[in-house]
Amino acid sequence: MAKIGEFELLVLLAVLRQSDAPYANRVRAYLEANAGRTVTRGALYRTLDRLTSKGLIEWELEPSETPERGGHPMRRLIVTDEGRDAARESRDVLLTFFEGLGPVLDG
Amino acid sequence: MAKIGEFELLVLLAVLRQSDAPYANRVRAYLEANAGRTVTRGALYRTLDRLTSKGLIEWELEPSETPERGGHPMRRLIVTDEGRDAARESRDVLLTFFEGLGPVLDG
């Protein structure tokens, strides 16, 4: 099973959540809104590329004319089955580690 | 708030859990048993040192004669308040990201 880092996991989960509009900028907006940190475009694309080379996500070039203001054609992101597996495993390990620590961590 | 990596978080949580006997080898045993990977001593100590320089854990040298078979005096590991805070924040972000993805990740 592929090892993934902290940010890679967050990105993977964020992509998984954008089922209706799985584009990089949506993912980025979600990350900035929910992870409590800024995410530059460079950081995100680098990570998307790494997830791709690990086979956890794929993309297709958006065939339609979705880009309203020009630029490169947009990538439509797709989480592979391996990606789903990796996310599930990471989650399971983390939940195991969190288990029972509520009283210690919260007041 | 200190940024911590994936393994740093696991180590921090593992230390937090060894309230009765917070020693490196206990932490290591817990990690190997629950994180699904091998953890060499070098990897663990390096990470403990990094957590220390971030102020998330501290240690005292075990004053007693606990080491039954010799060697360097043992470190008794202590998670600082900052460490607890960092762990809580990481957990909160992750739980937010996991939220609602159960159906997608599990069958």
Added chain:
DNA sequence: AGGTCGAAGTATACAATGTATACTATGCGT
């Protein structure tokens, strides 16, 4: 008293992941 064994920790090197800055390409509005 000296030698070996195992436990605990240290040092060092390198690989993988995280993150920013600067650059290219292209549609739209003027």
Added chain:
DNA sequence: ACGCATAGTATACATTGTATACTTCGACCT
């Protein structure tokens, strides 16, 4: 035709992850 905004690419460097090899020193043996 020109510039602005959007989407993605390239490159460089910092931080984190991981292994291997080395030092220490008590207990045990002989």
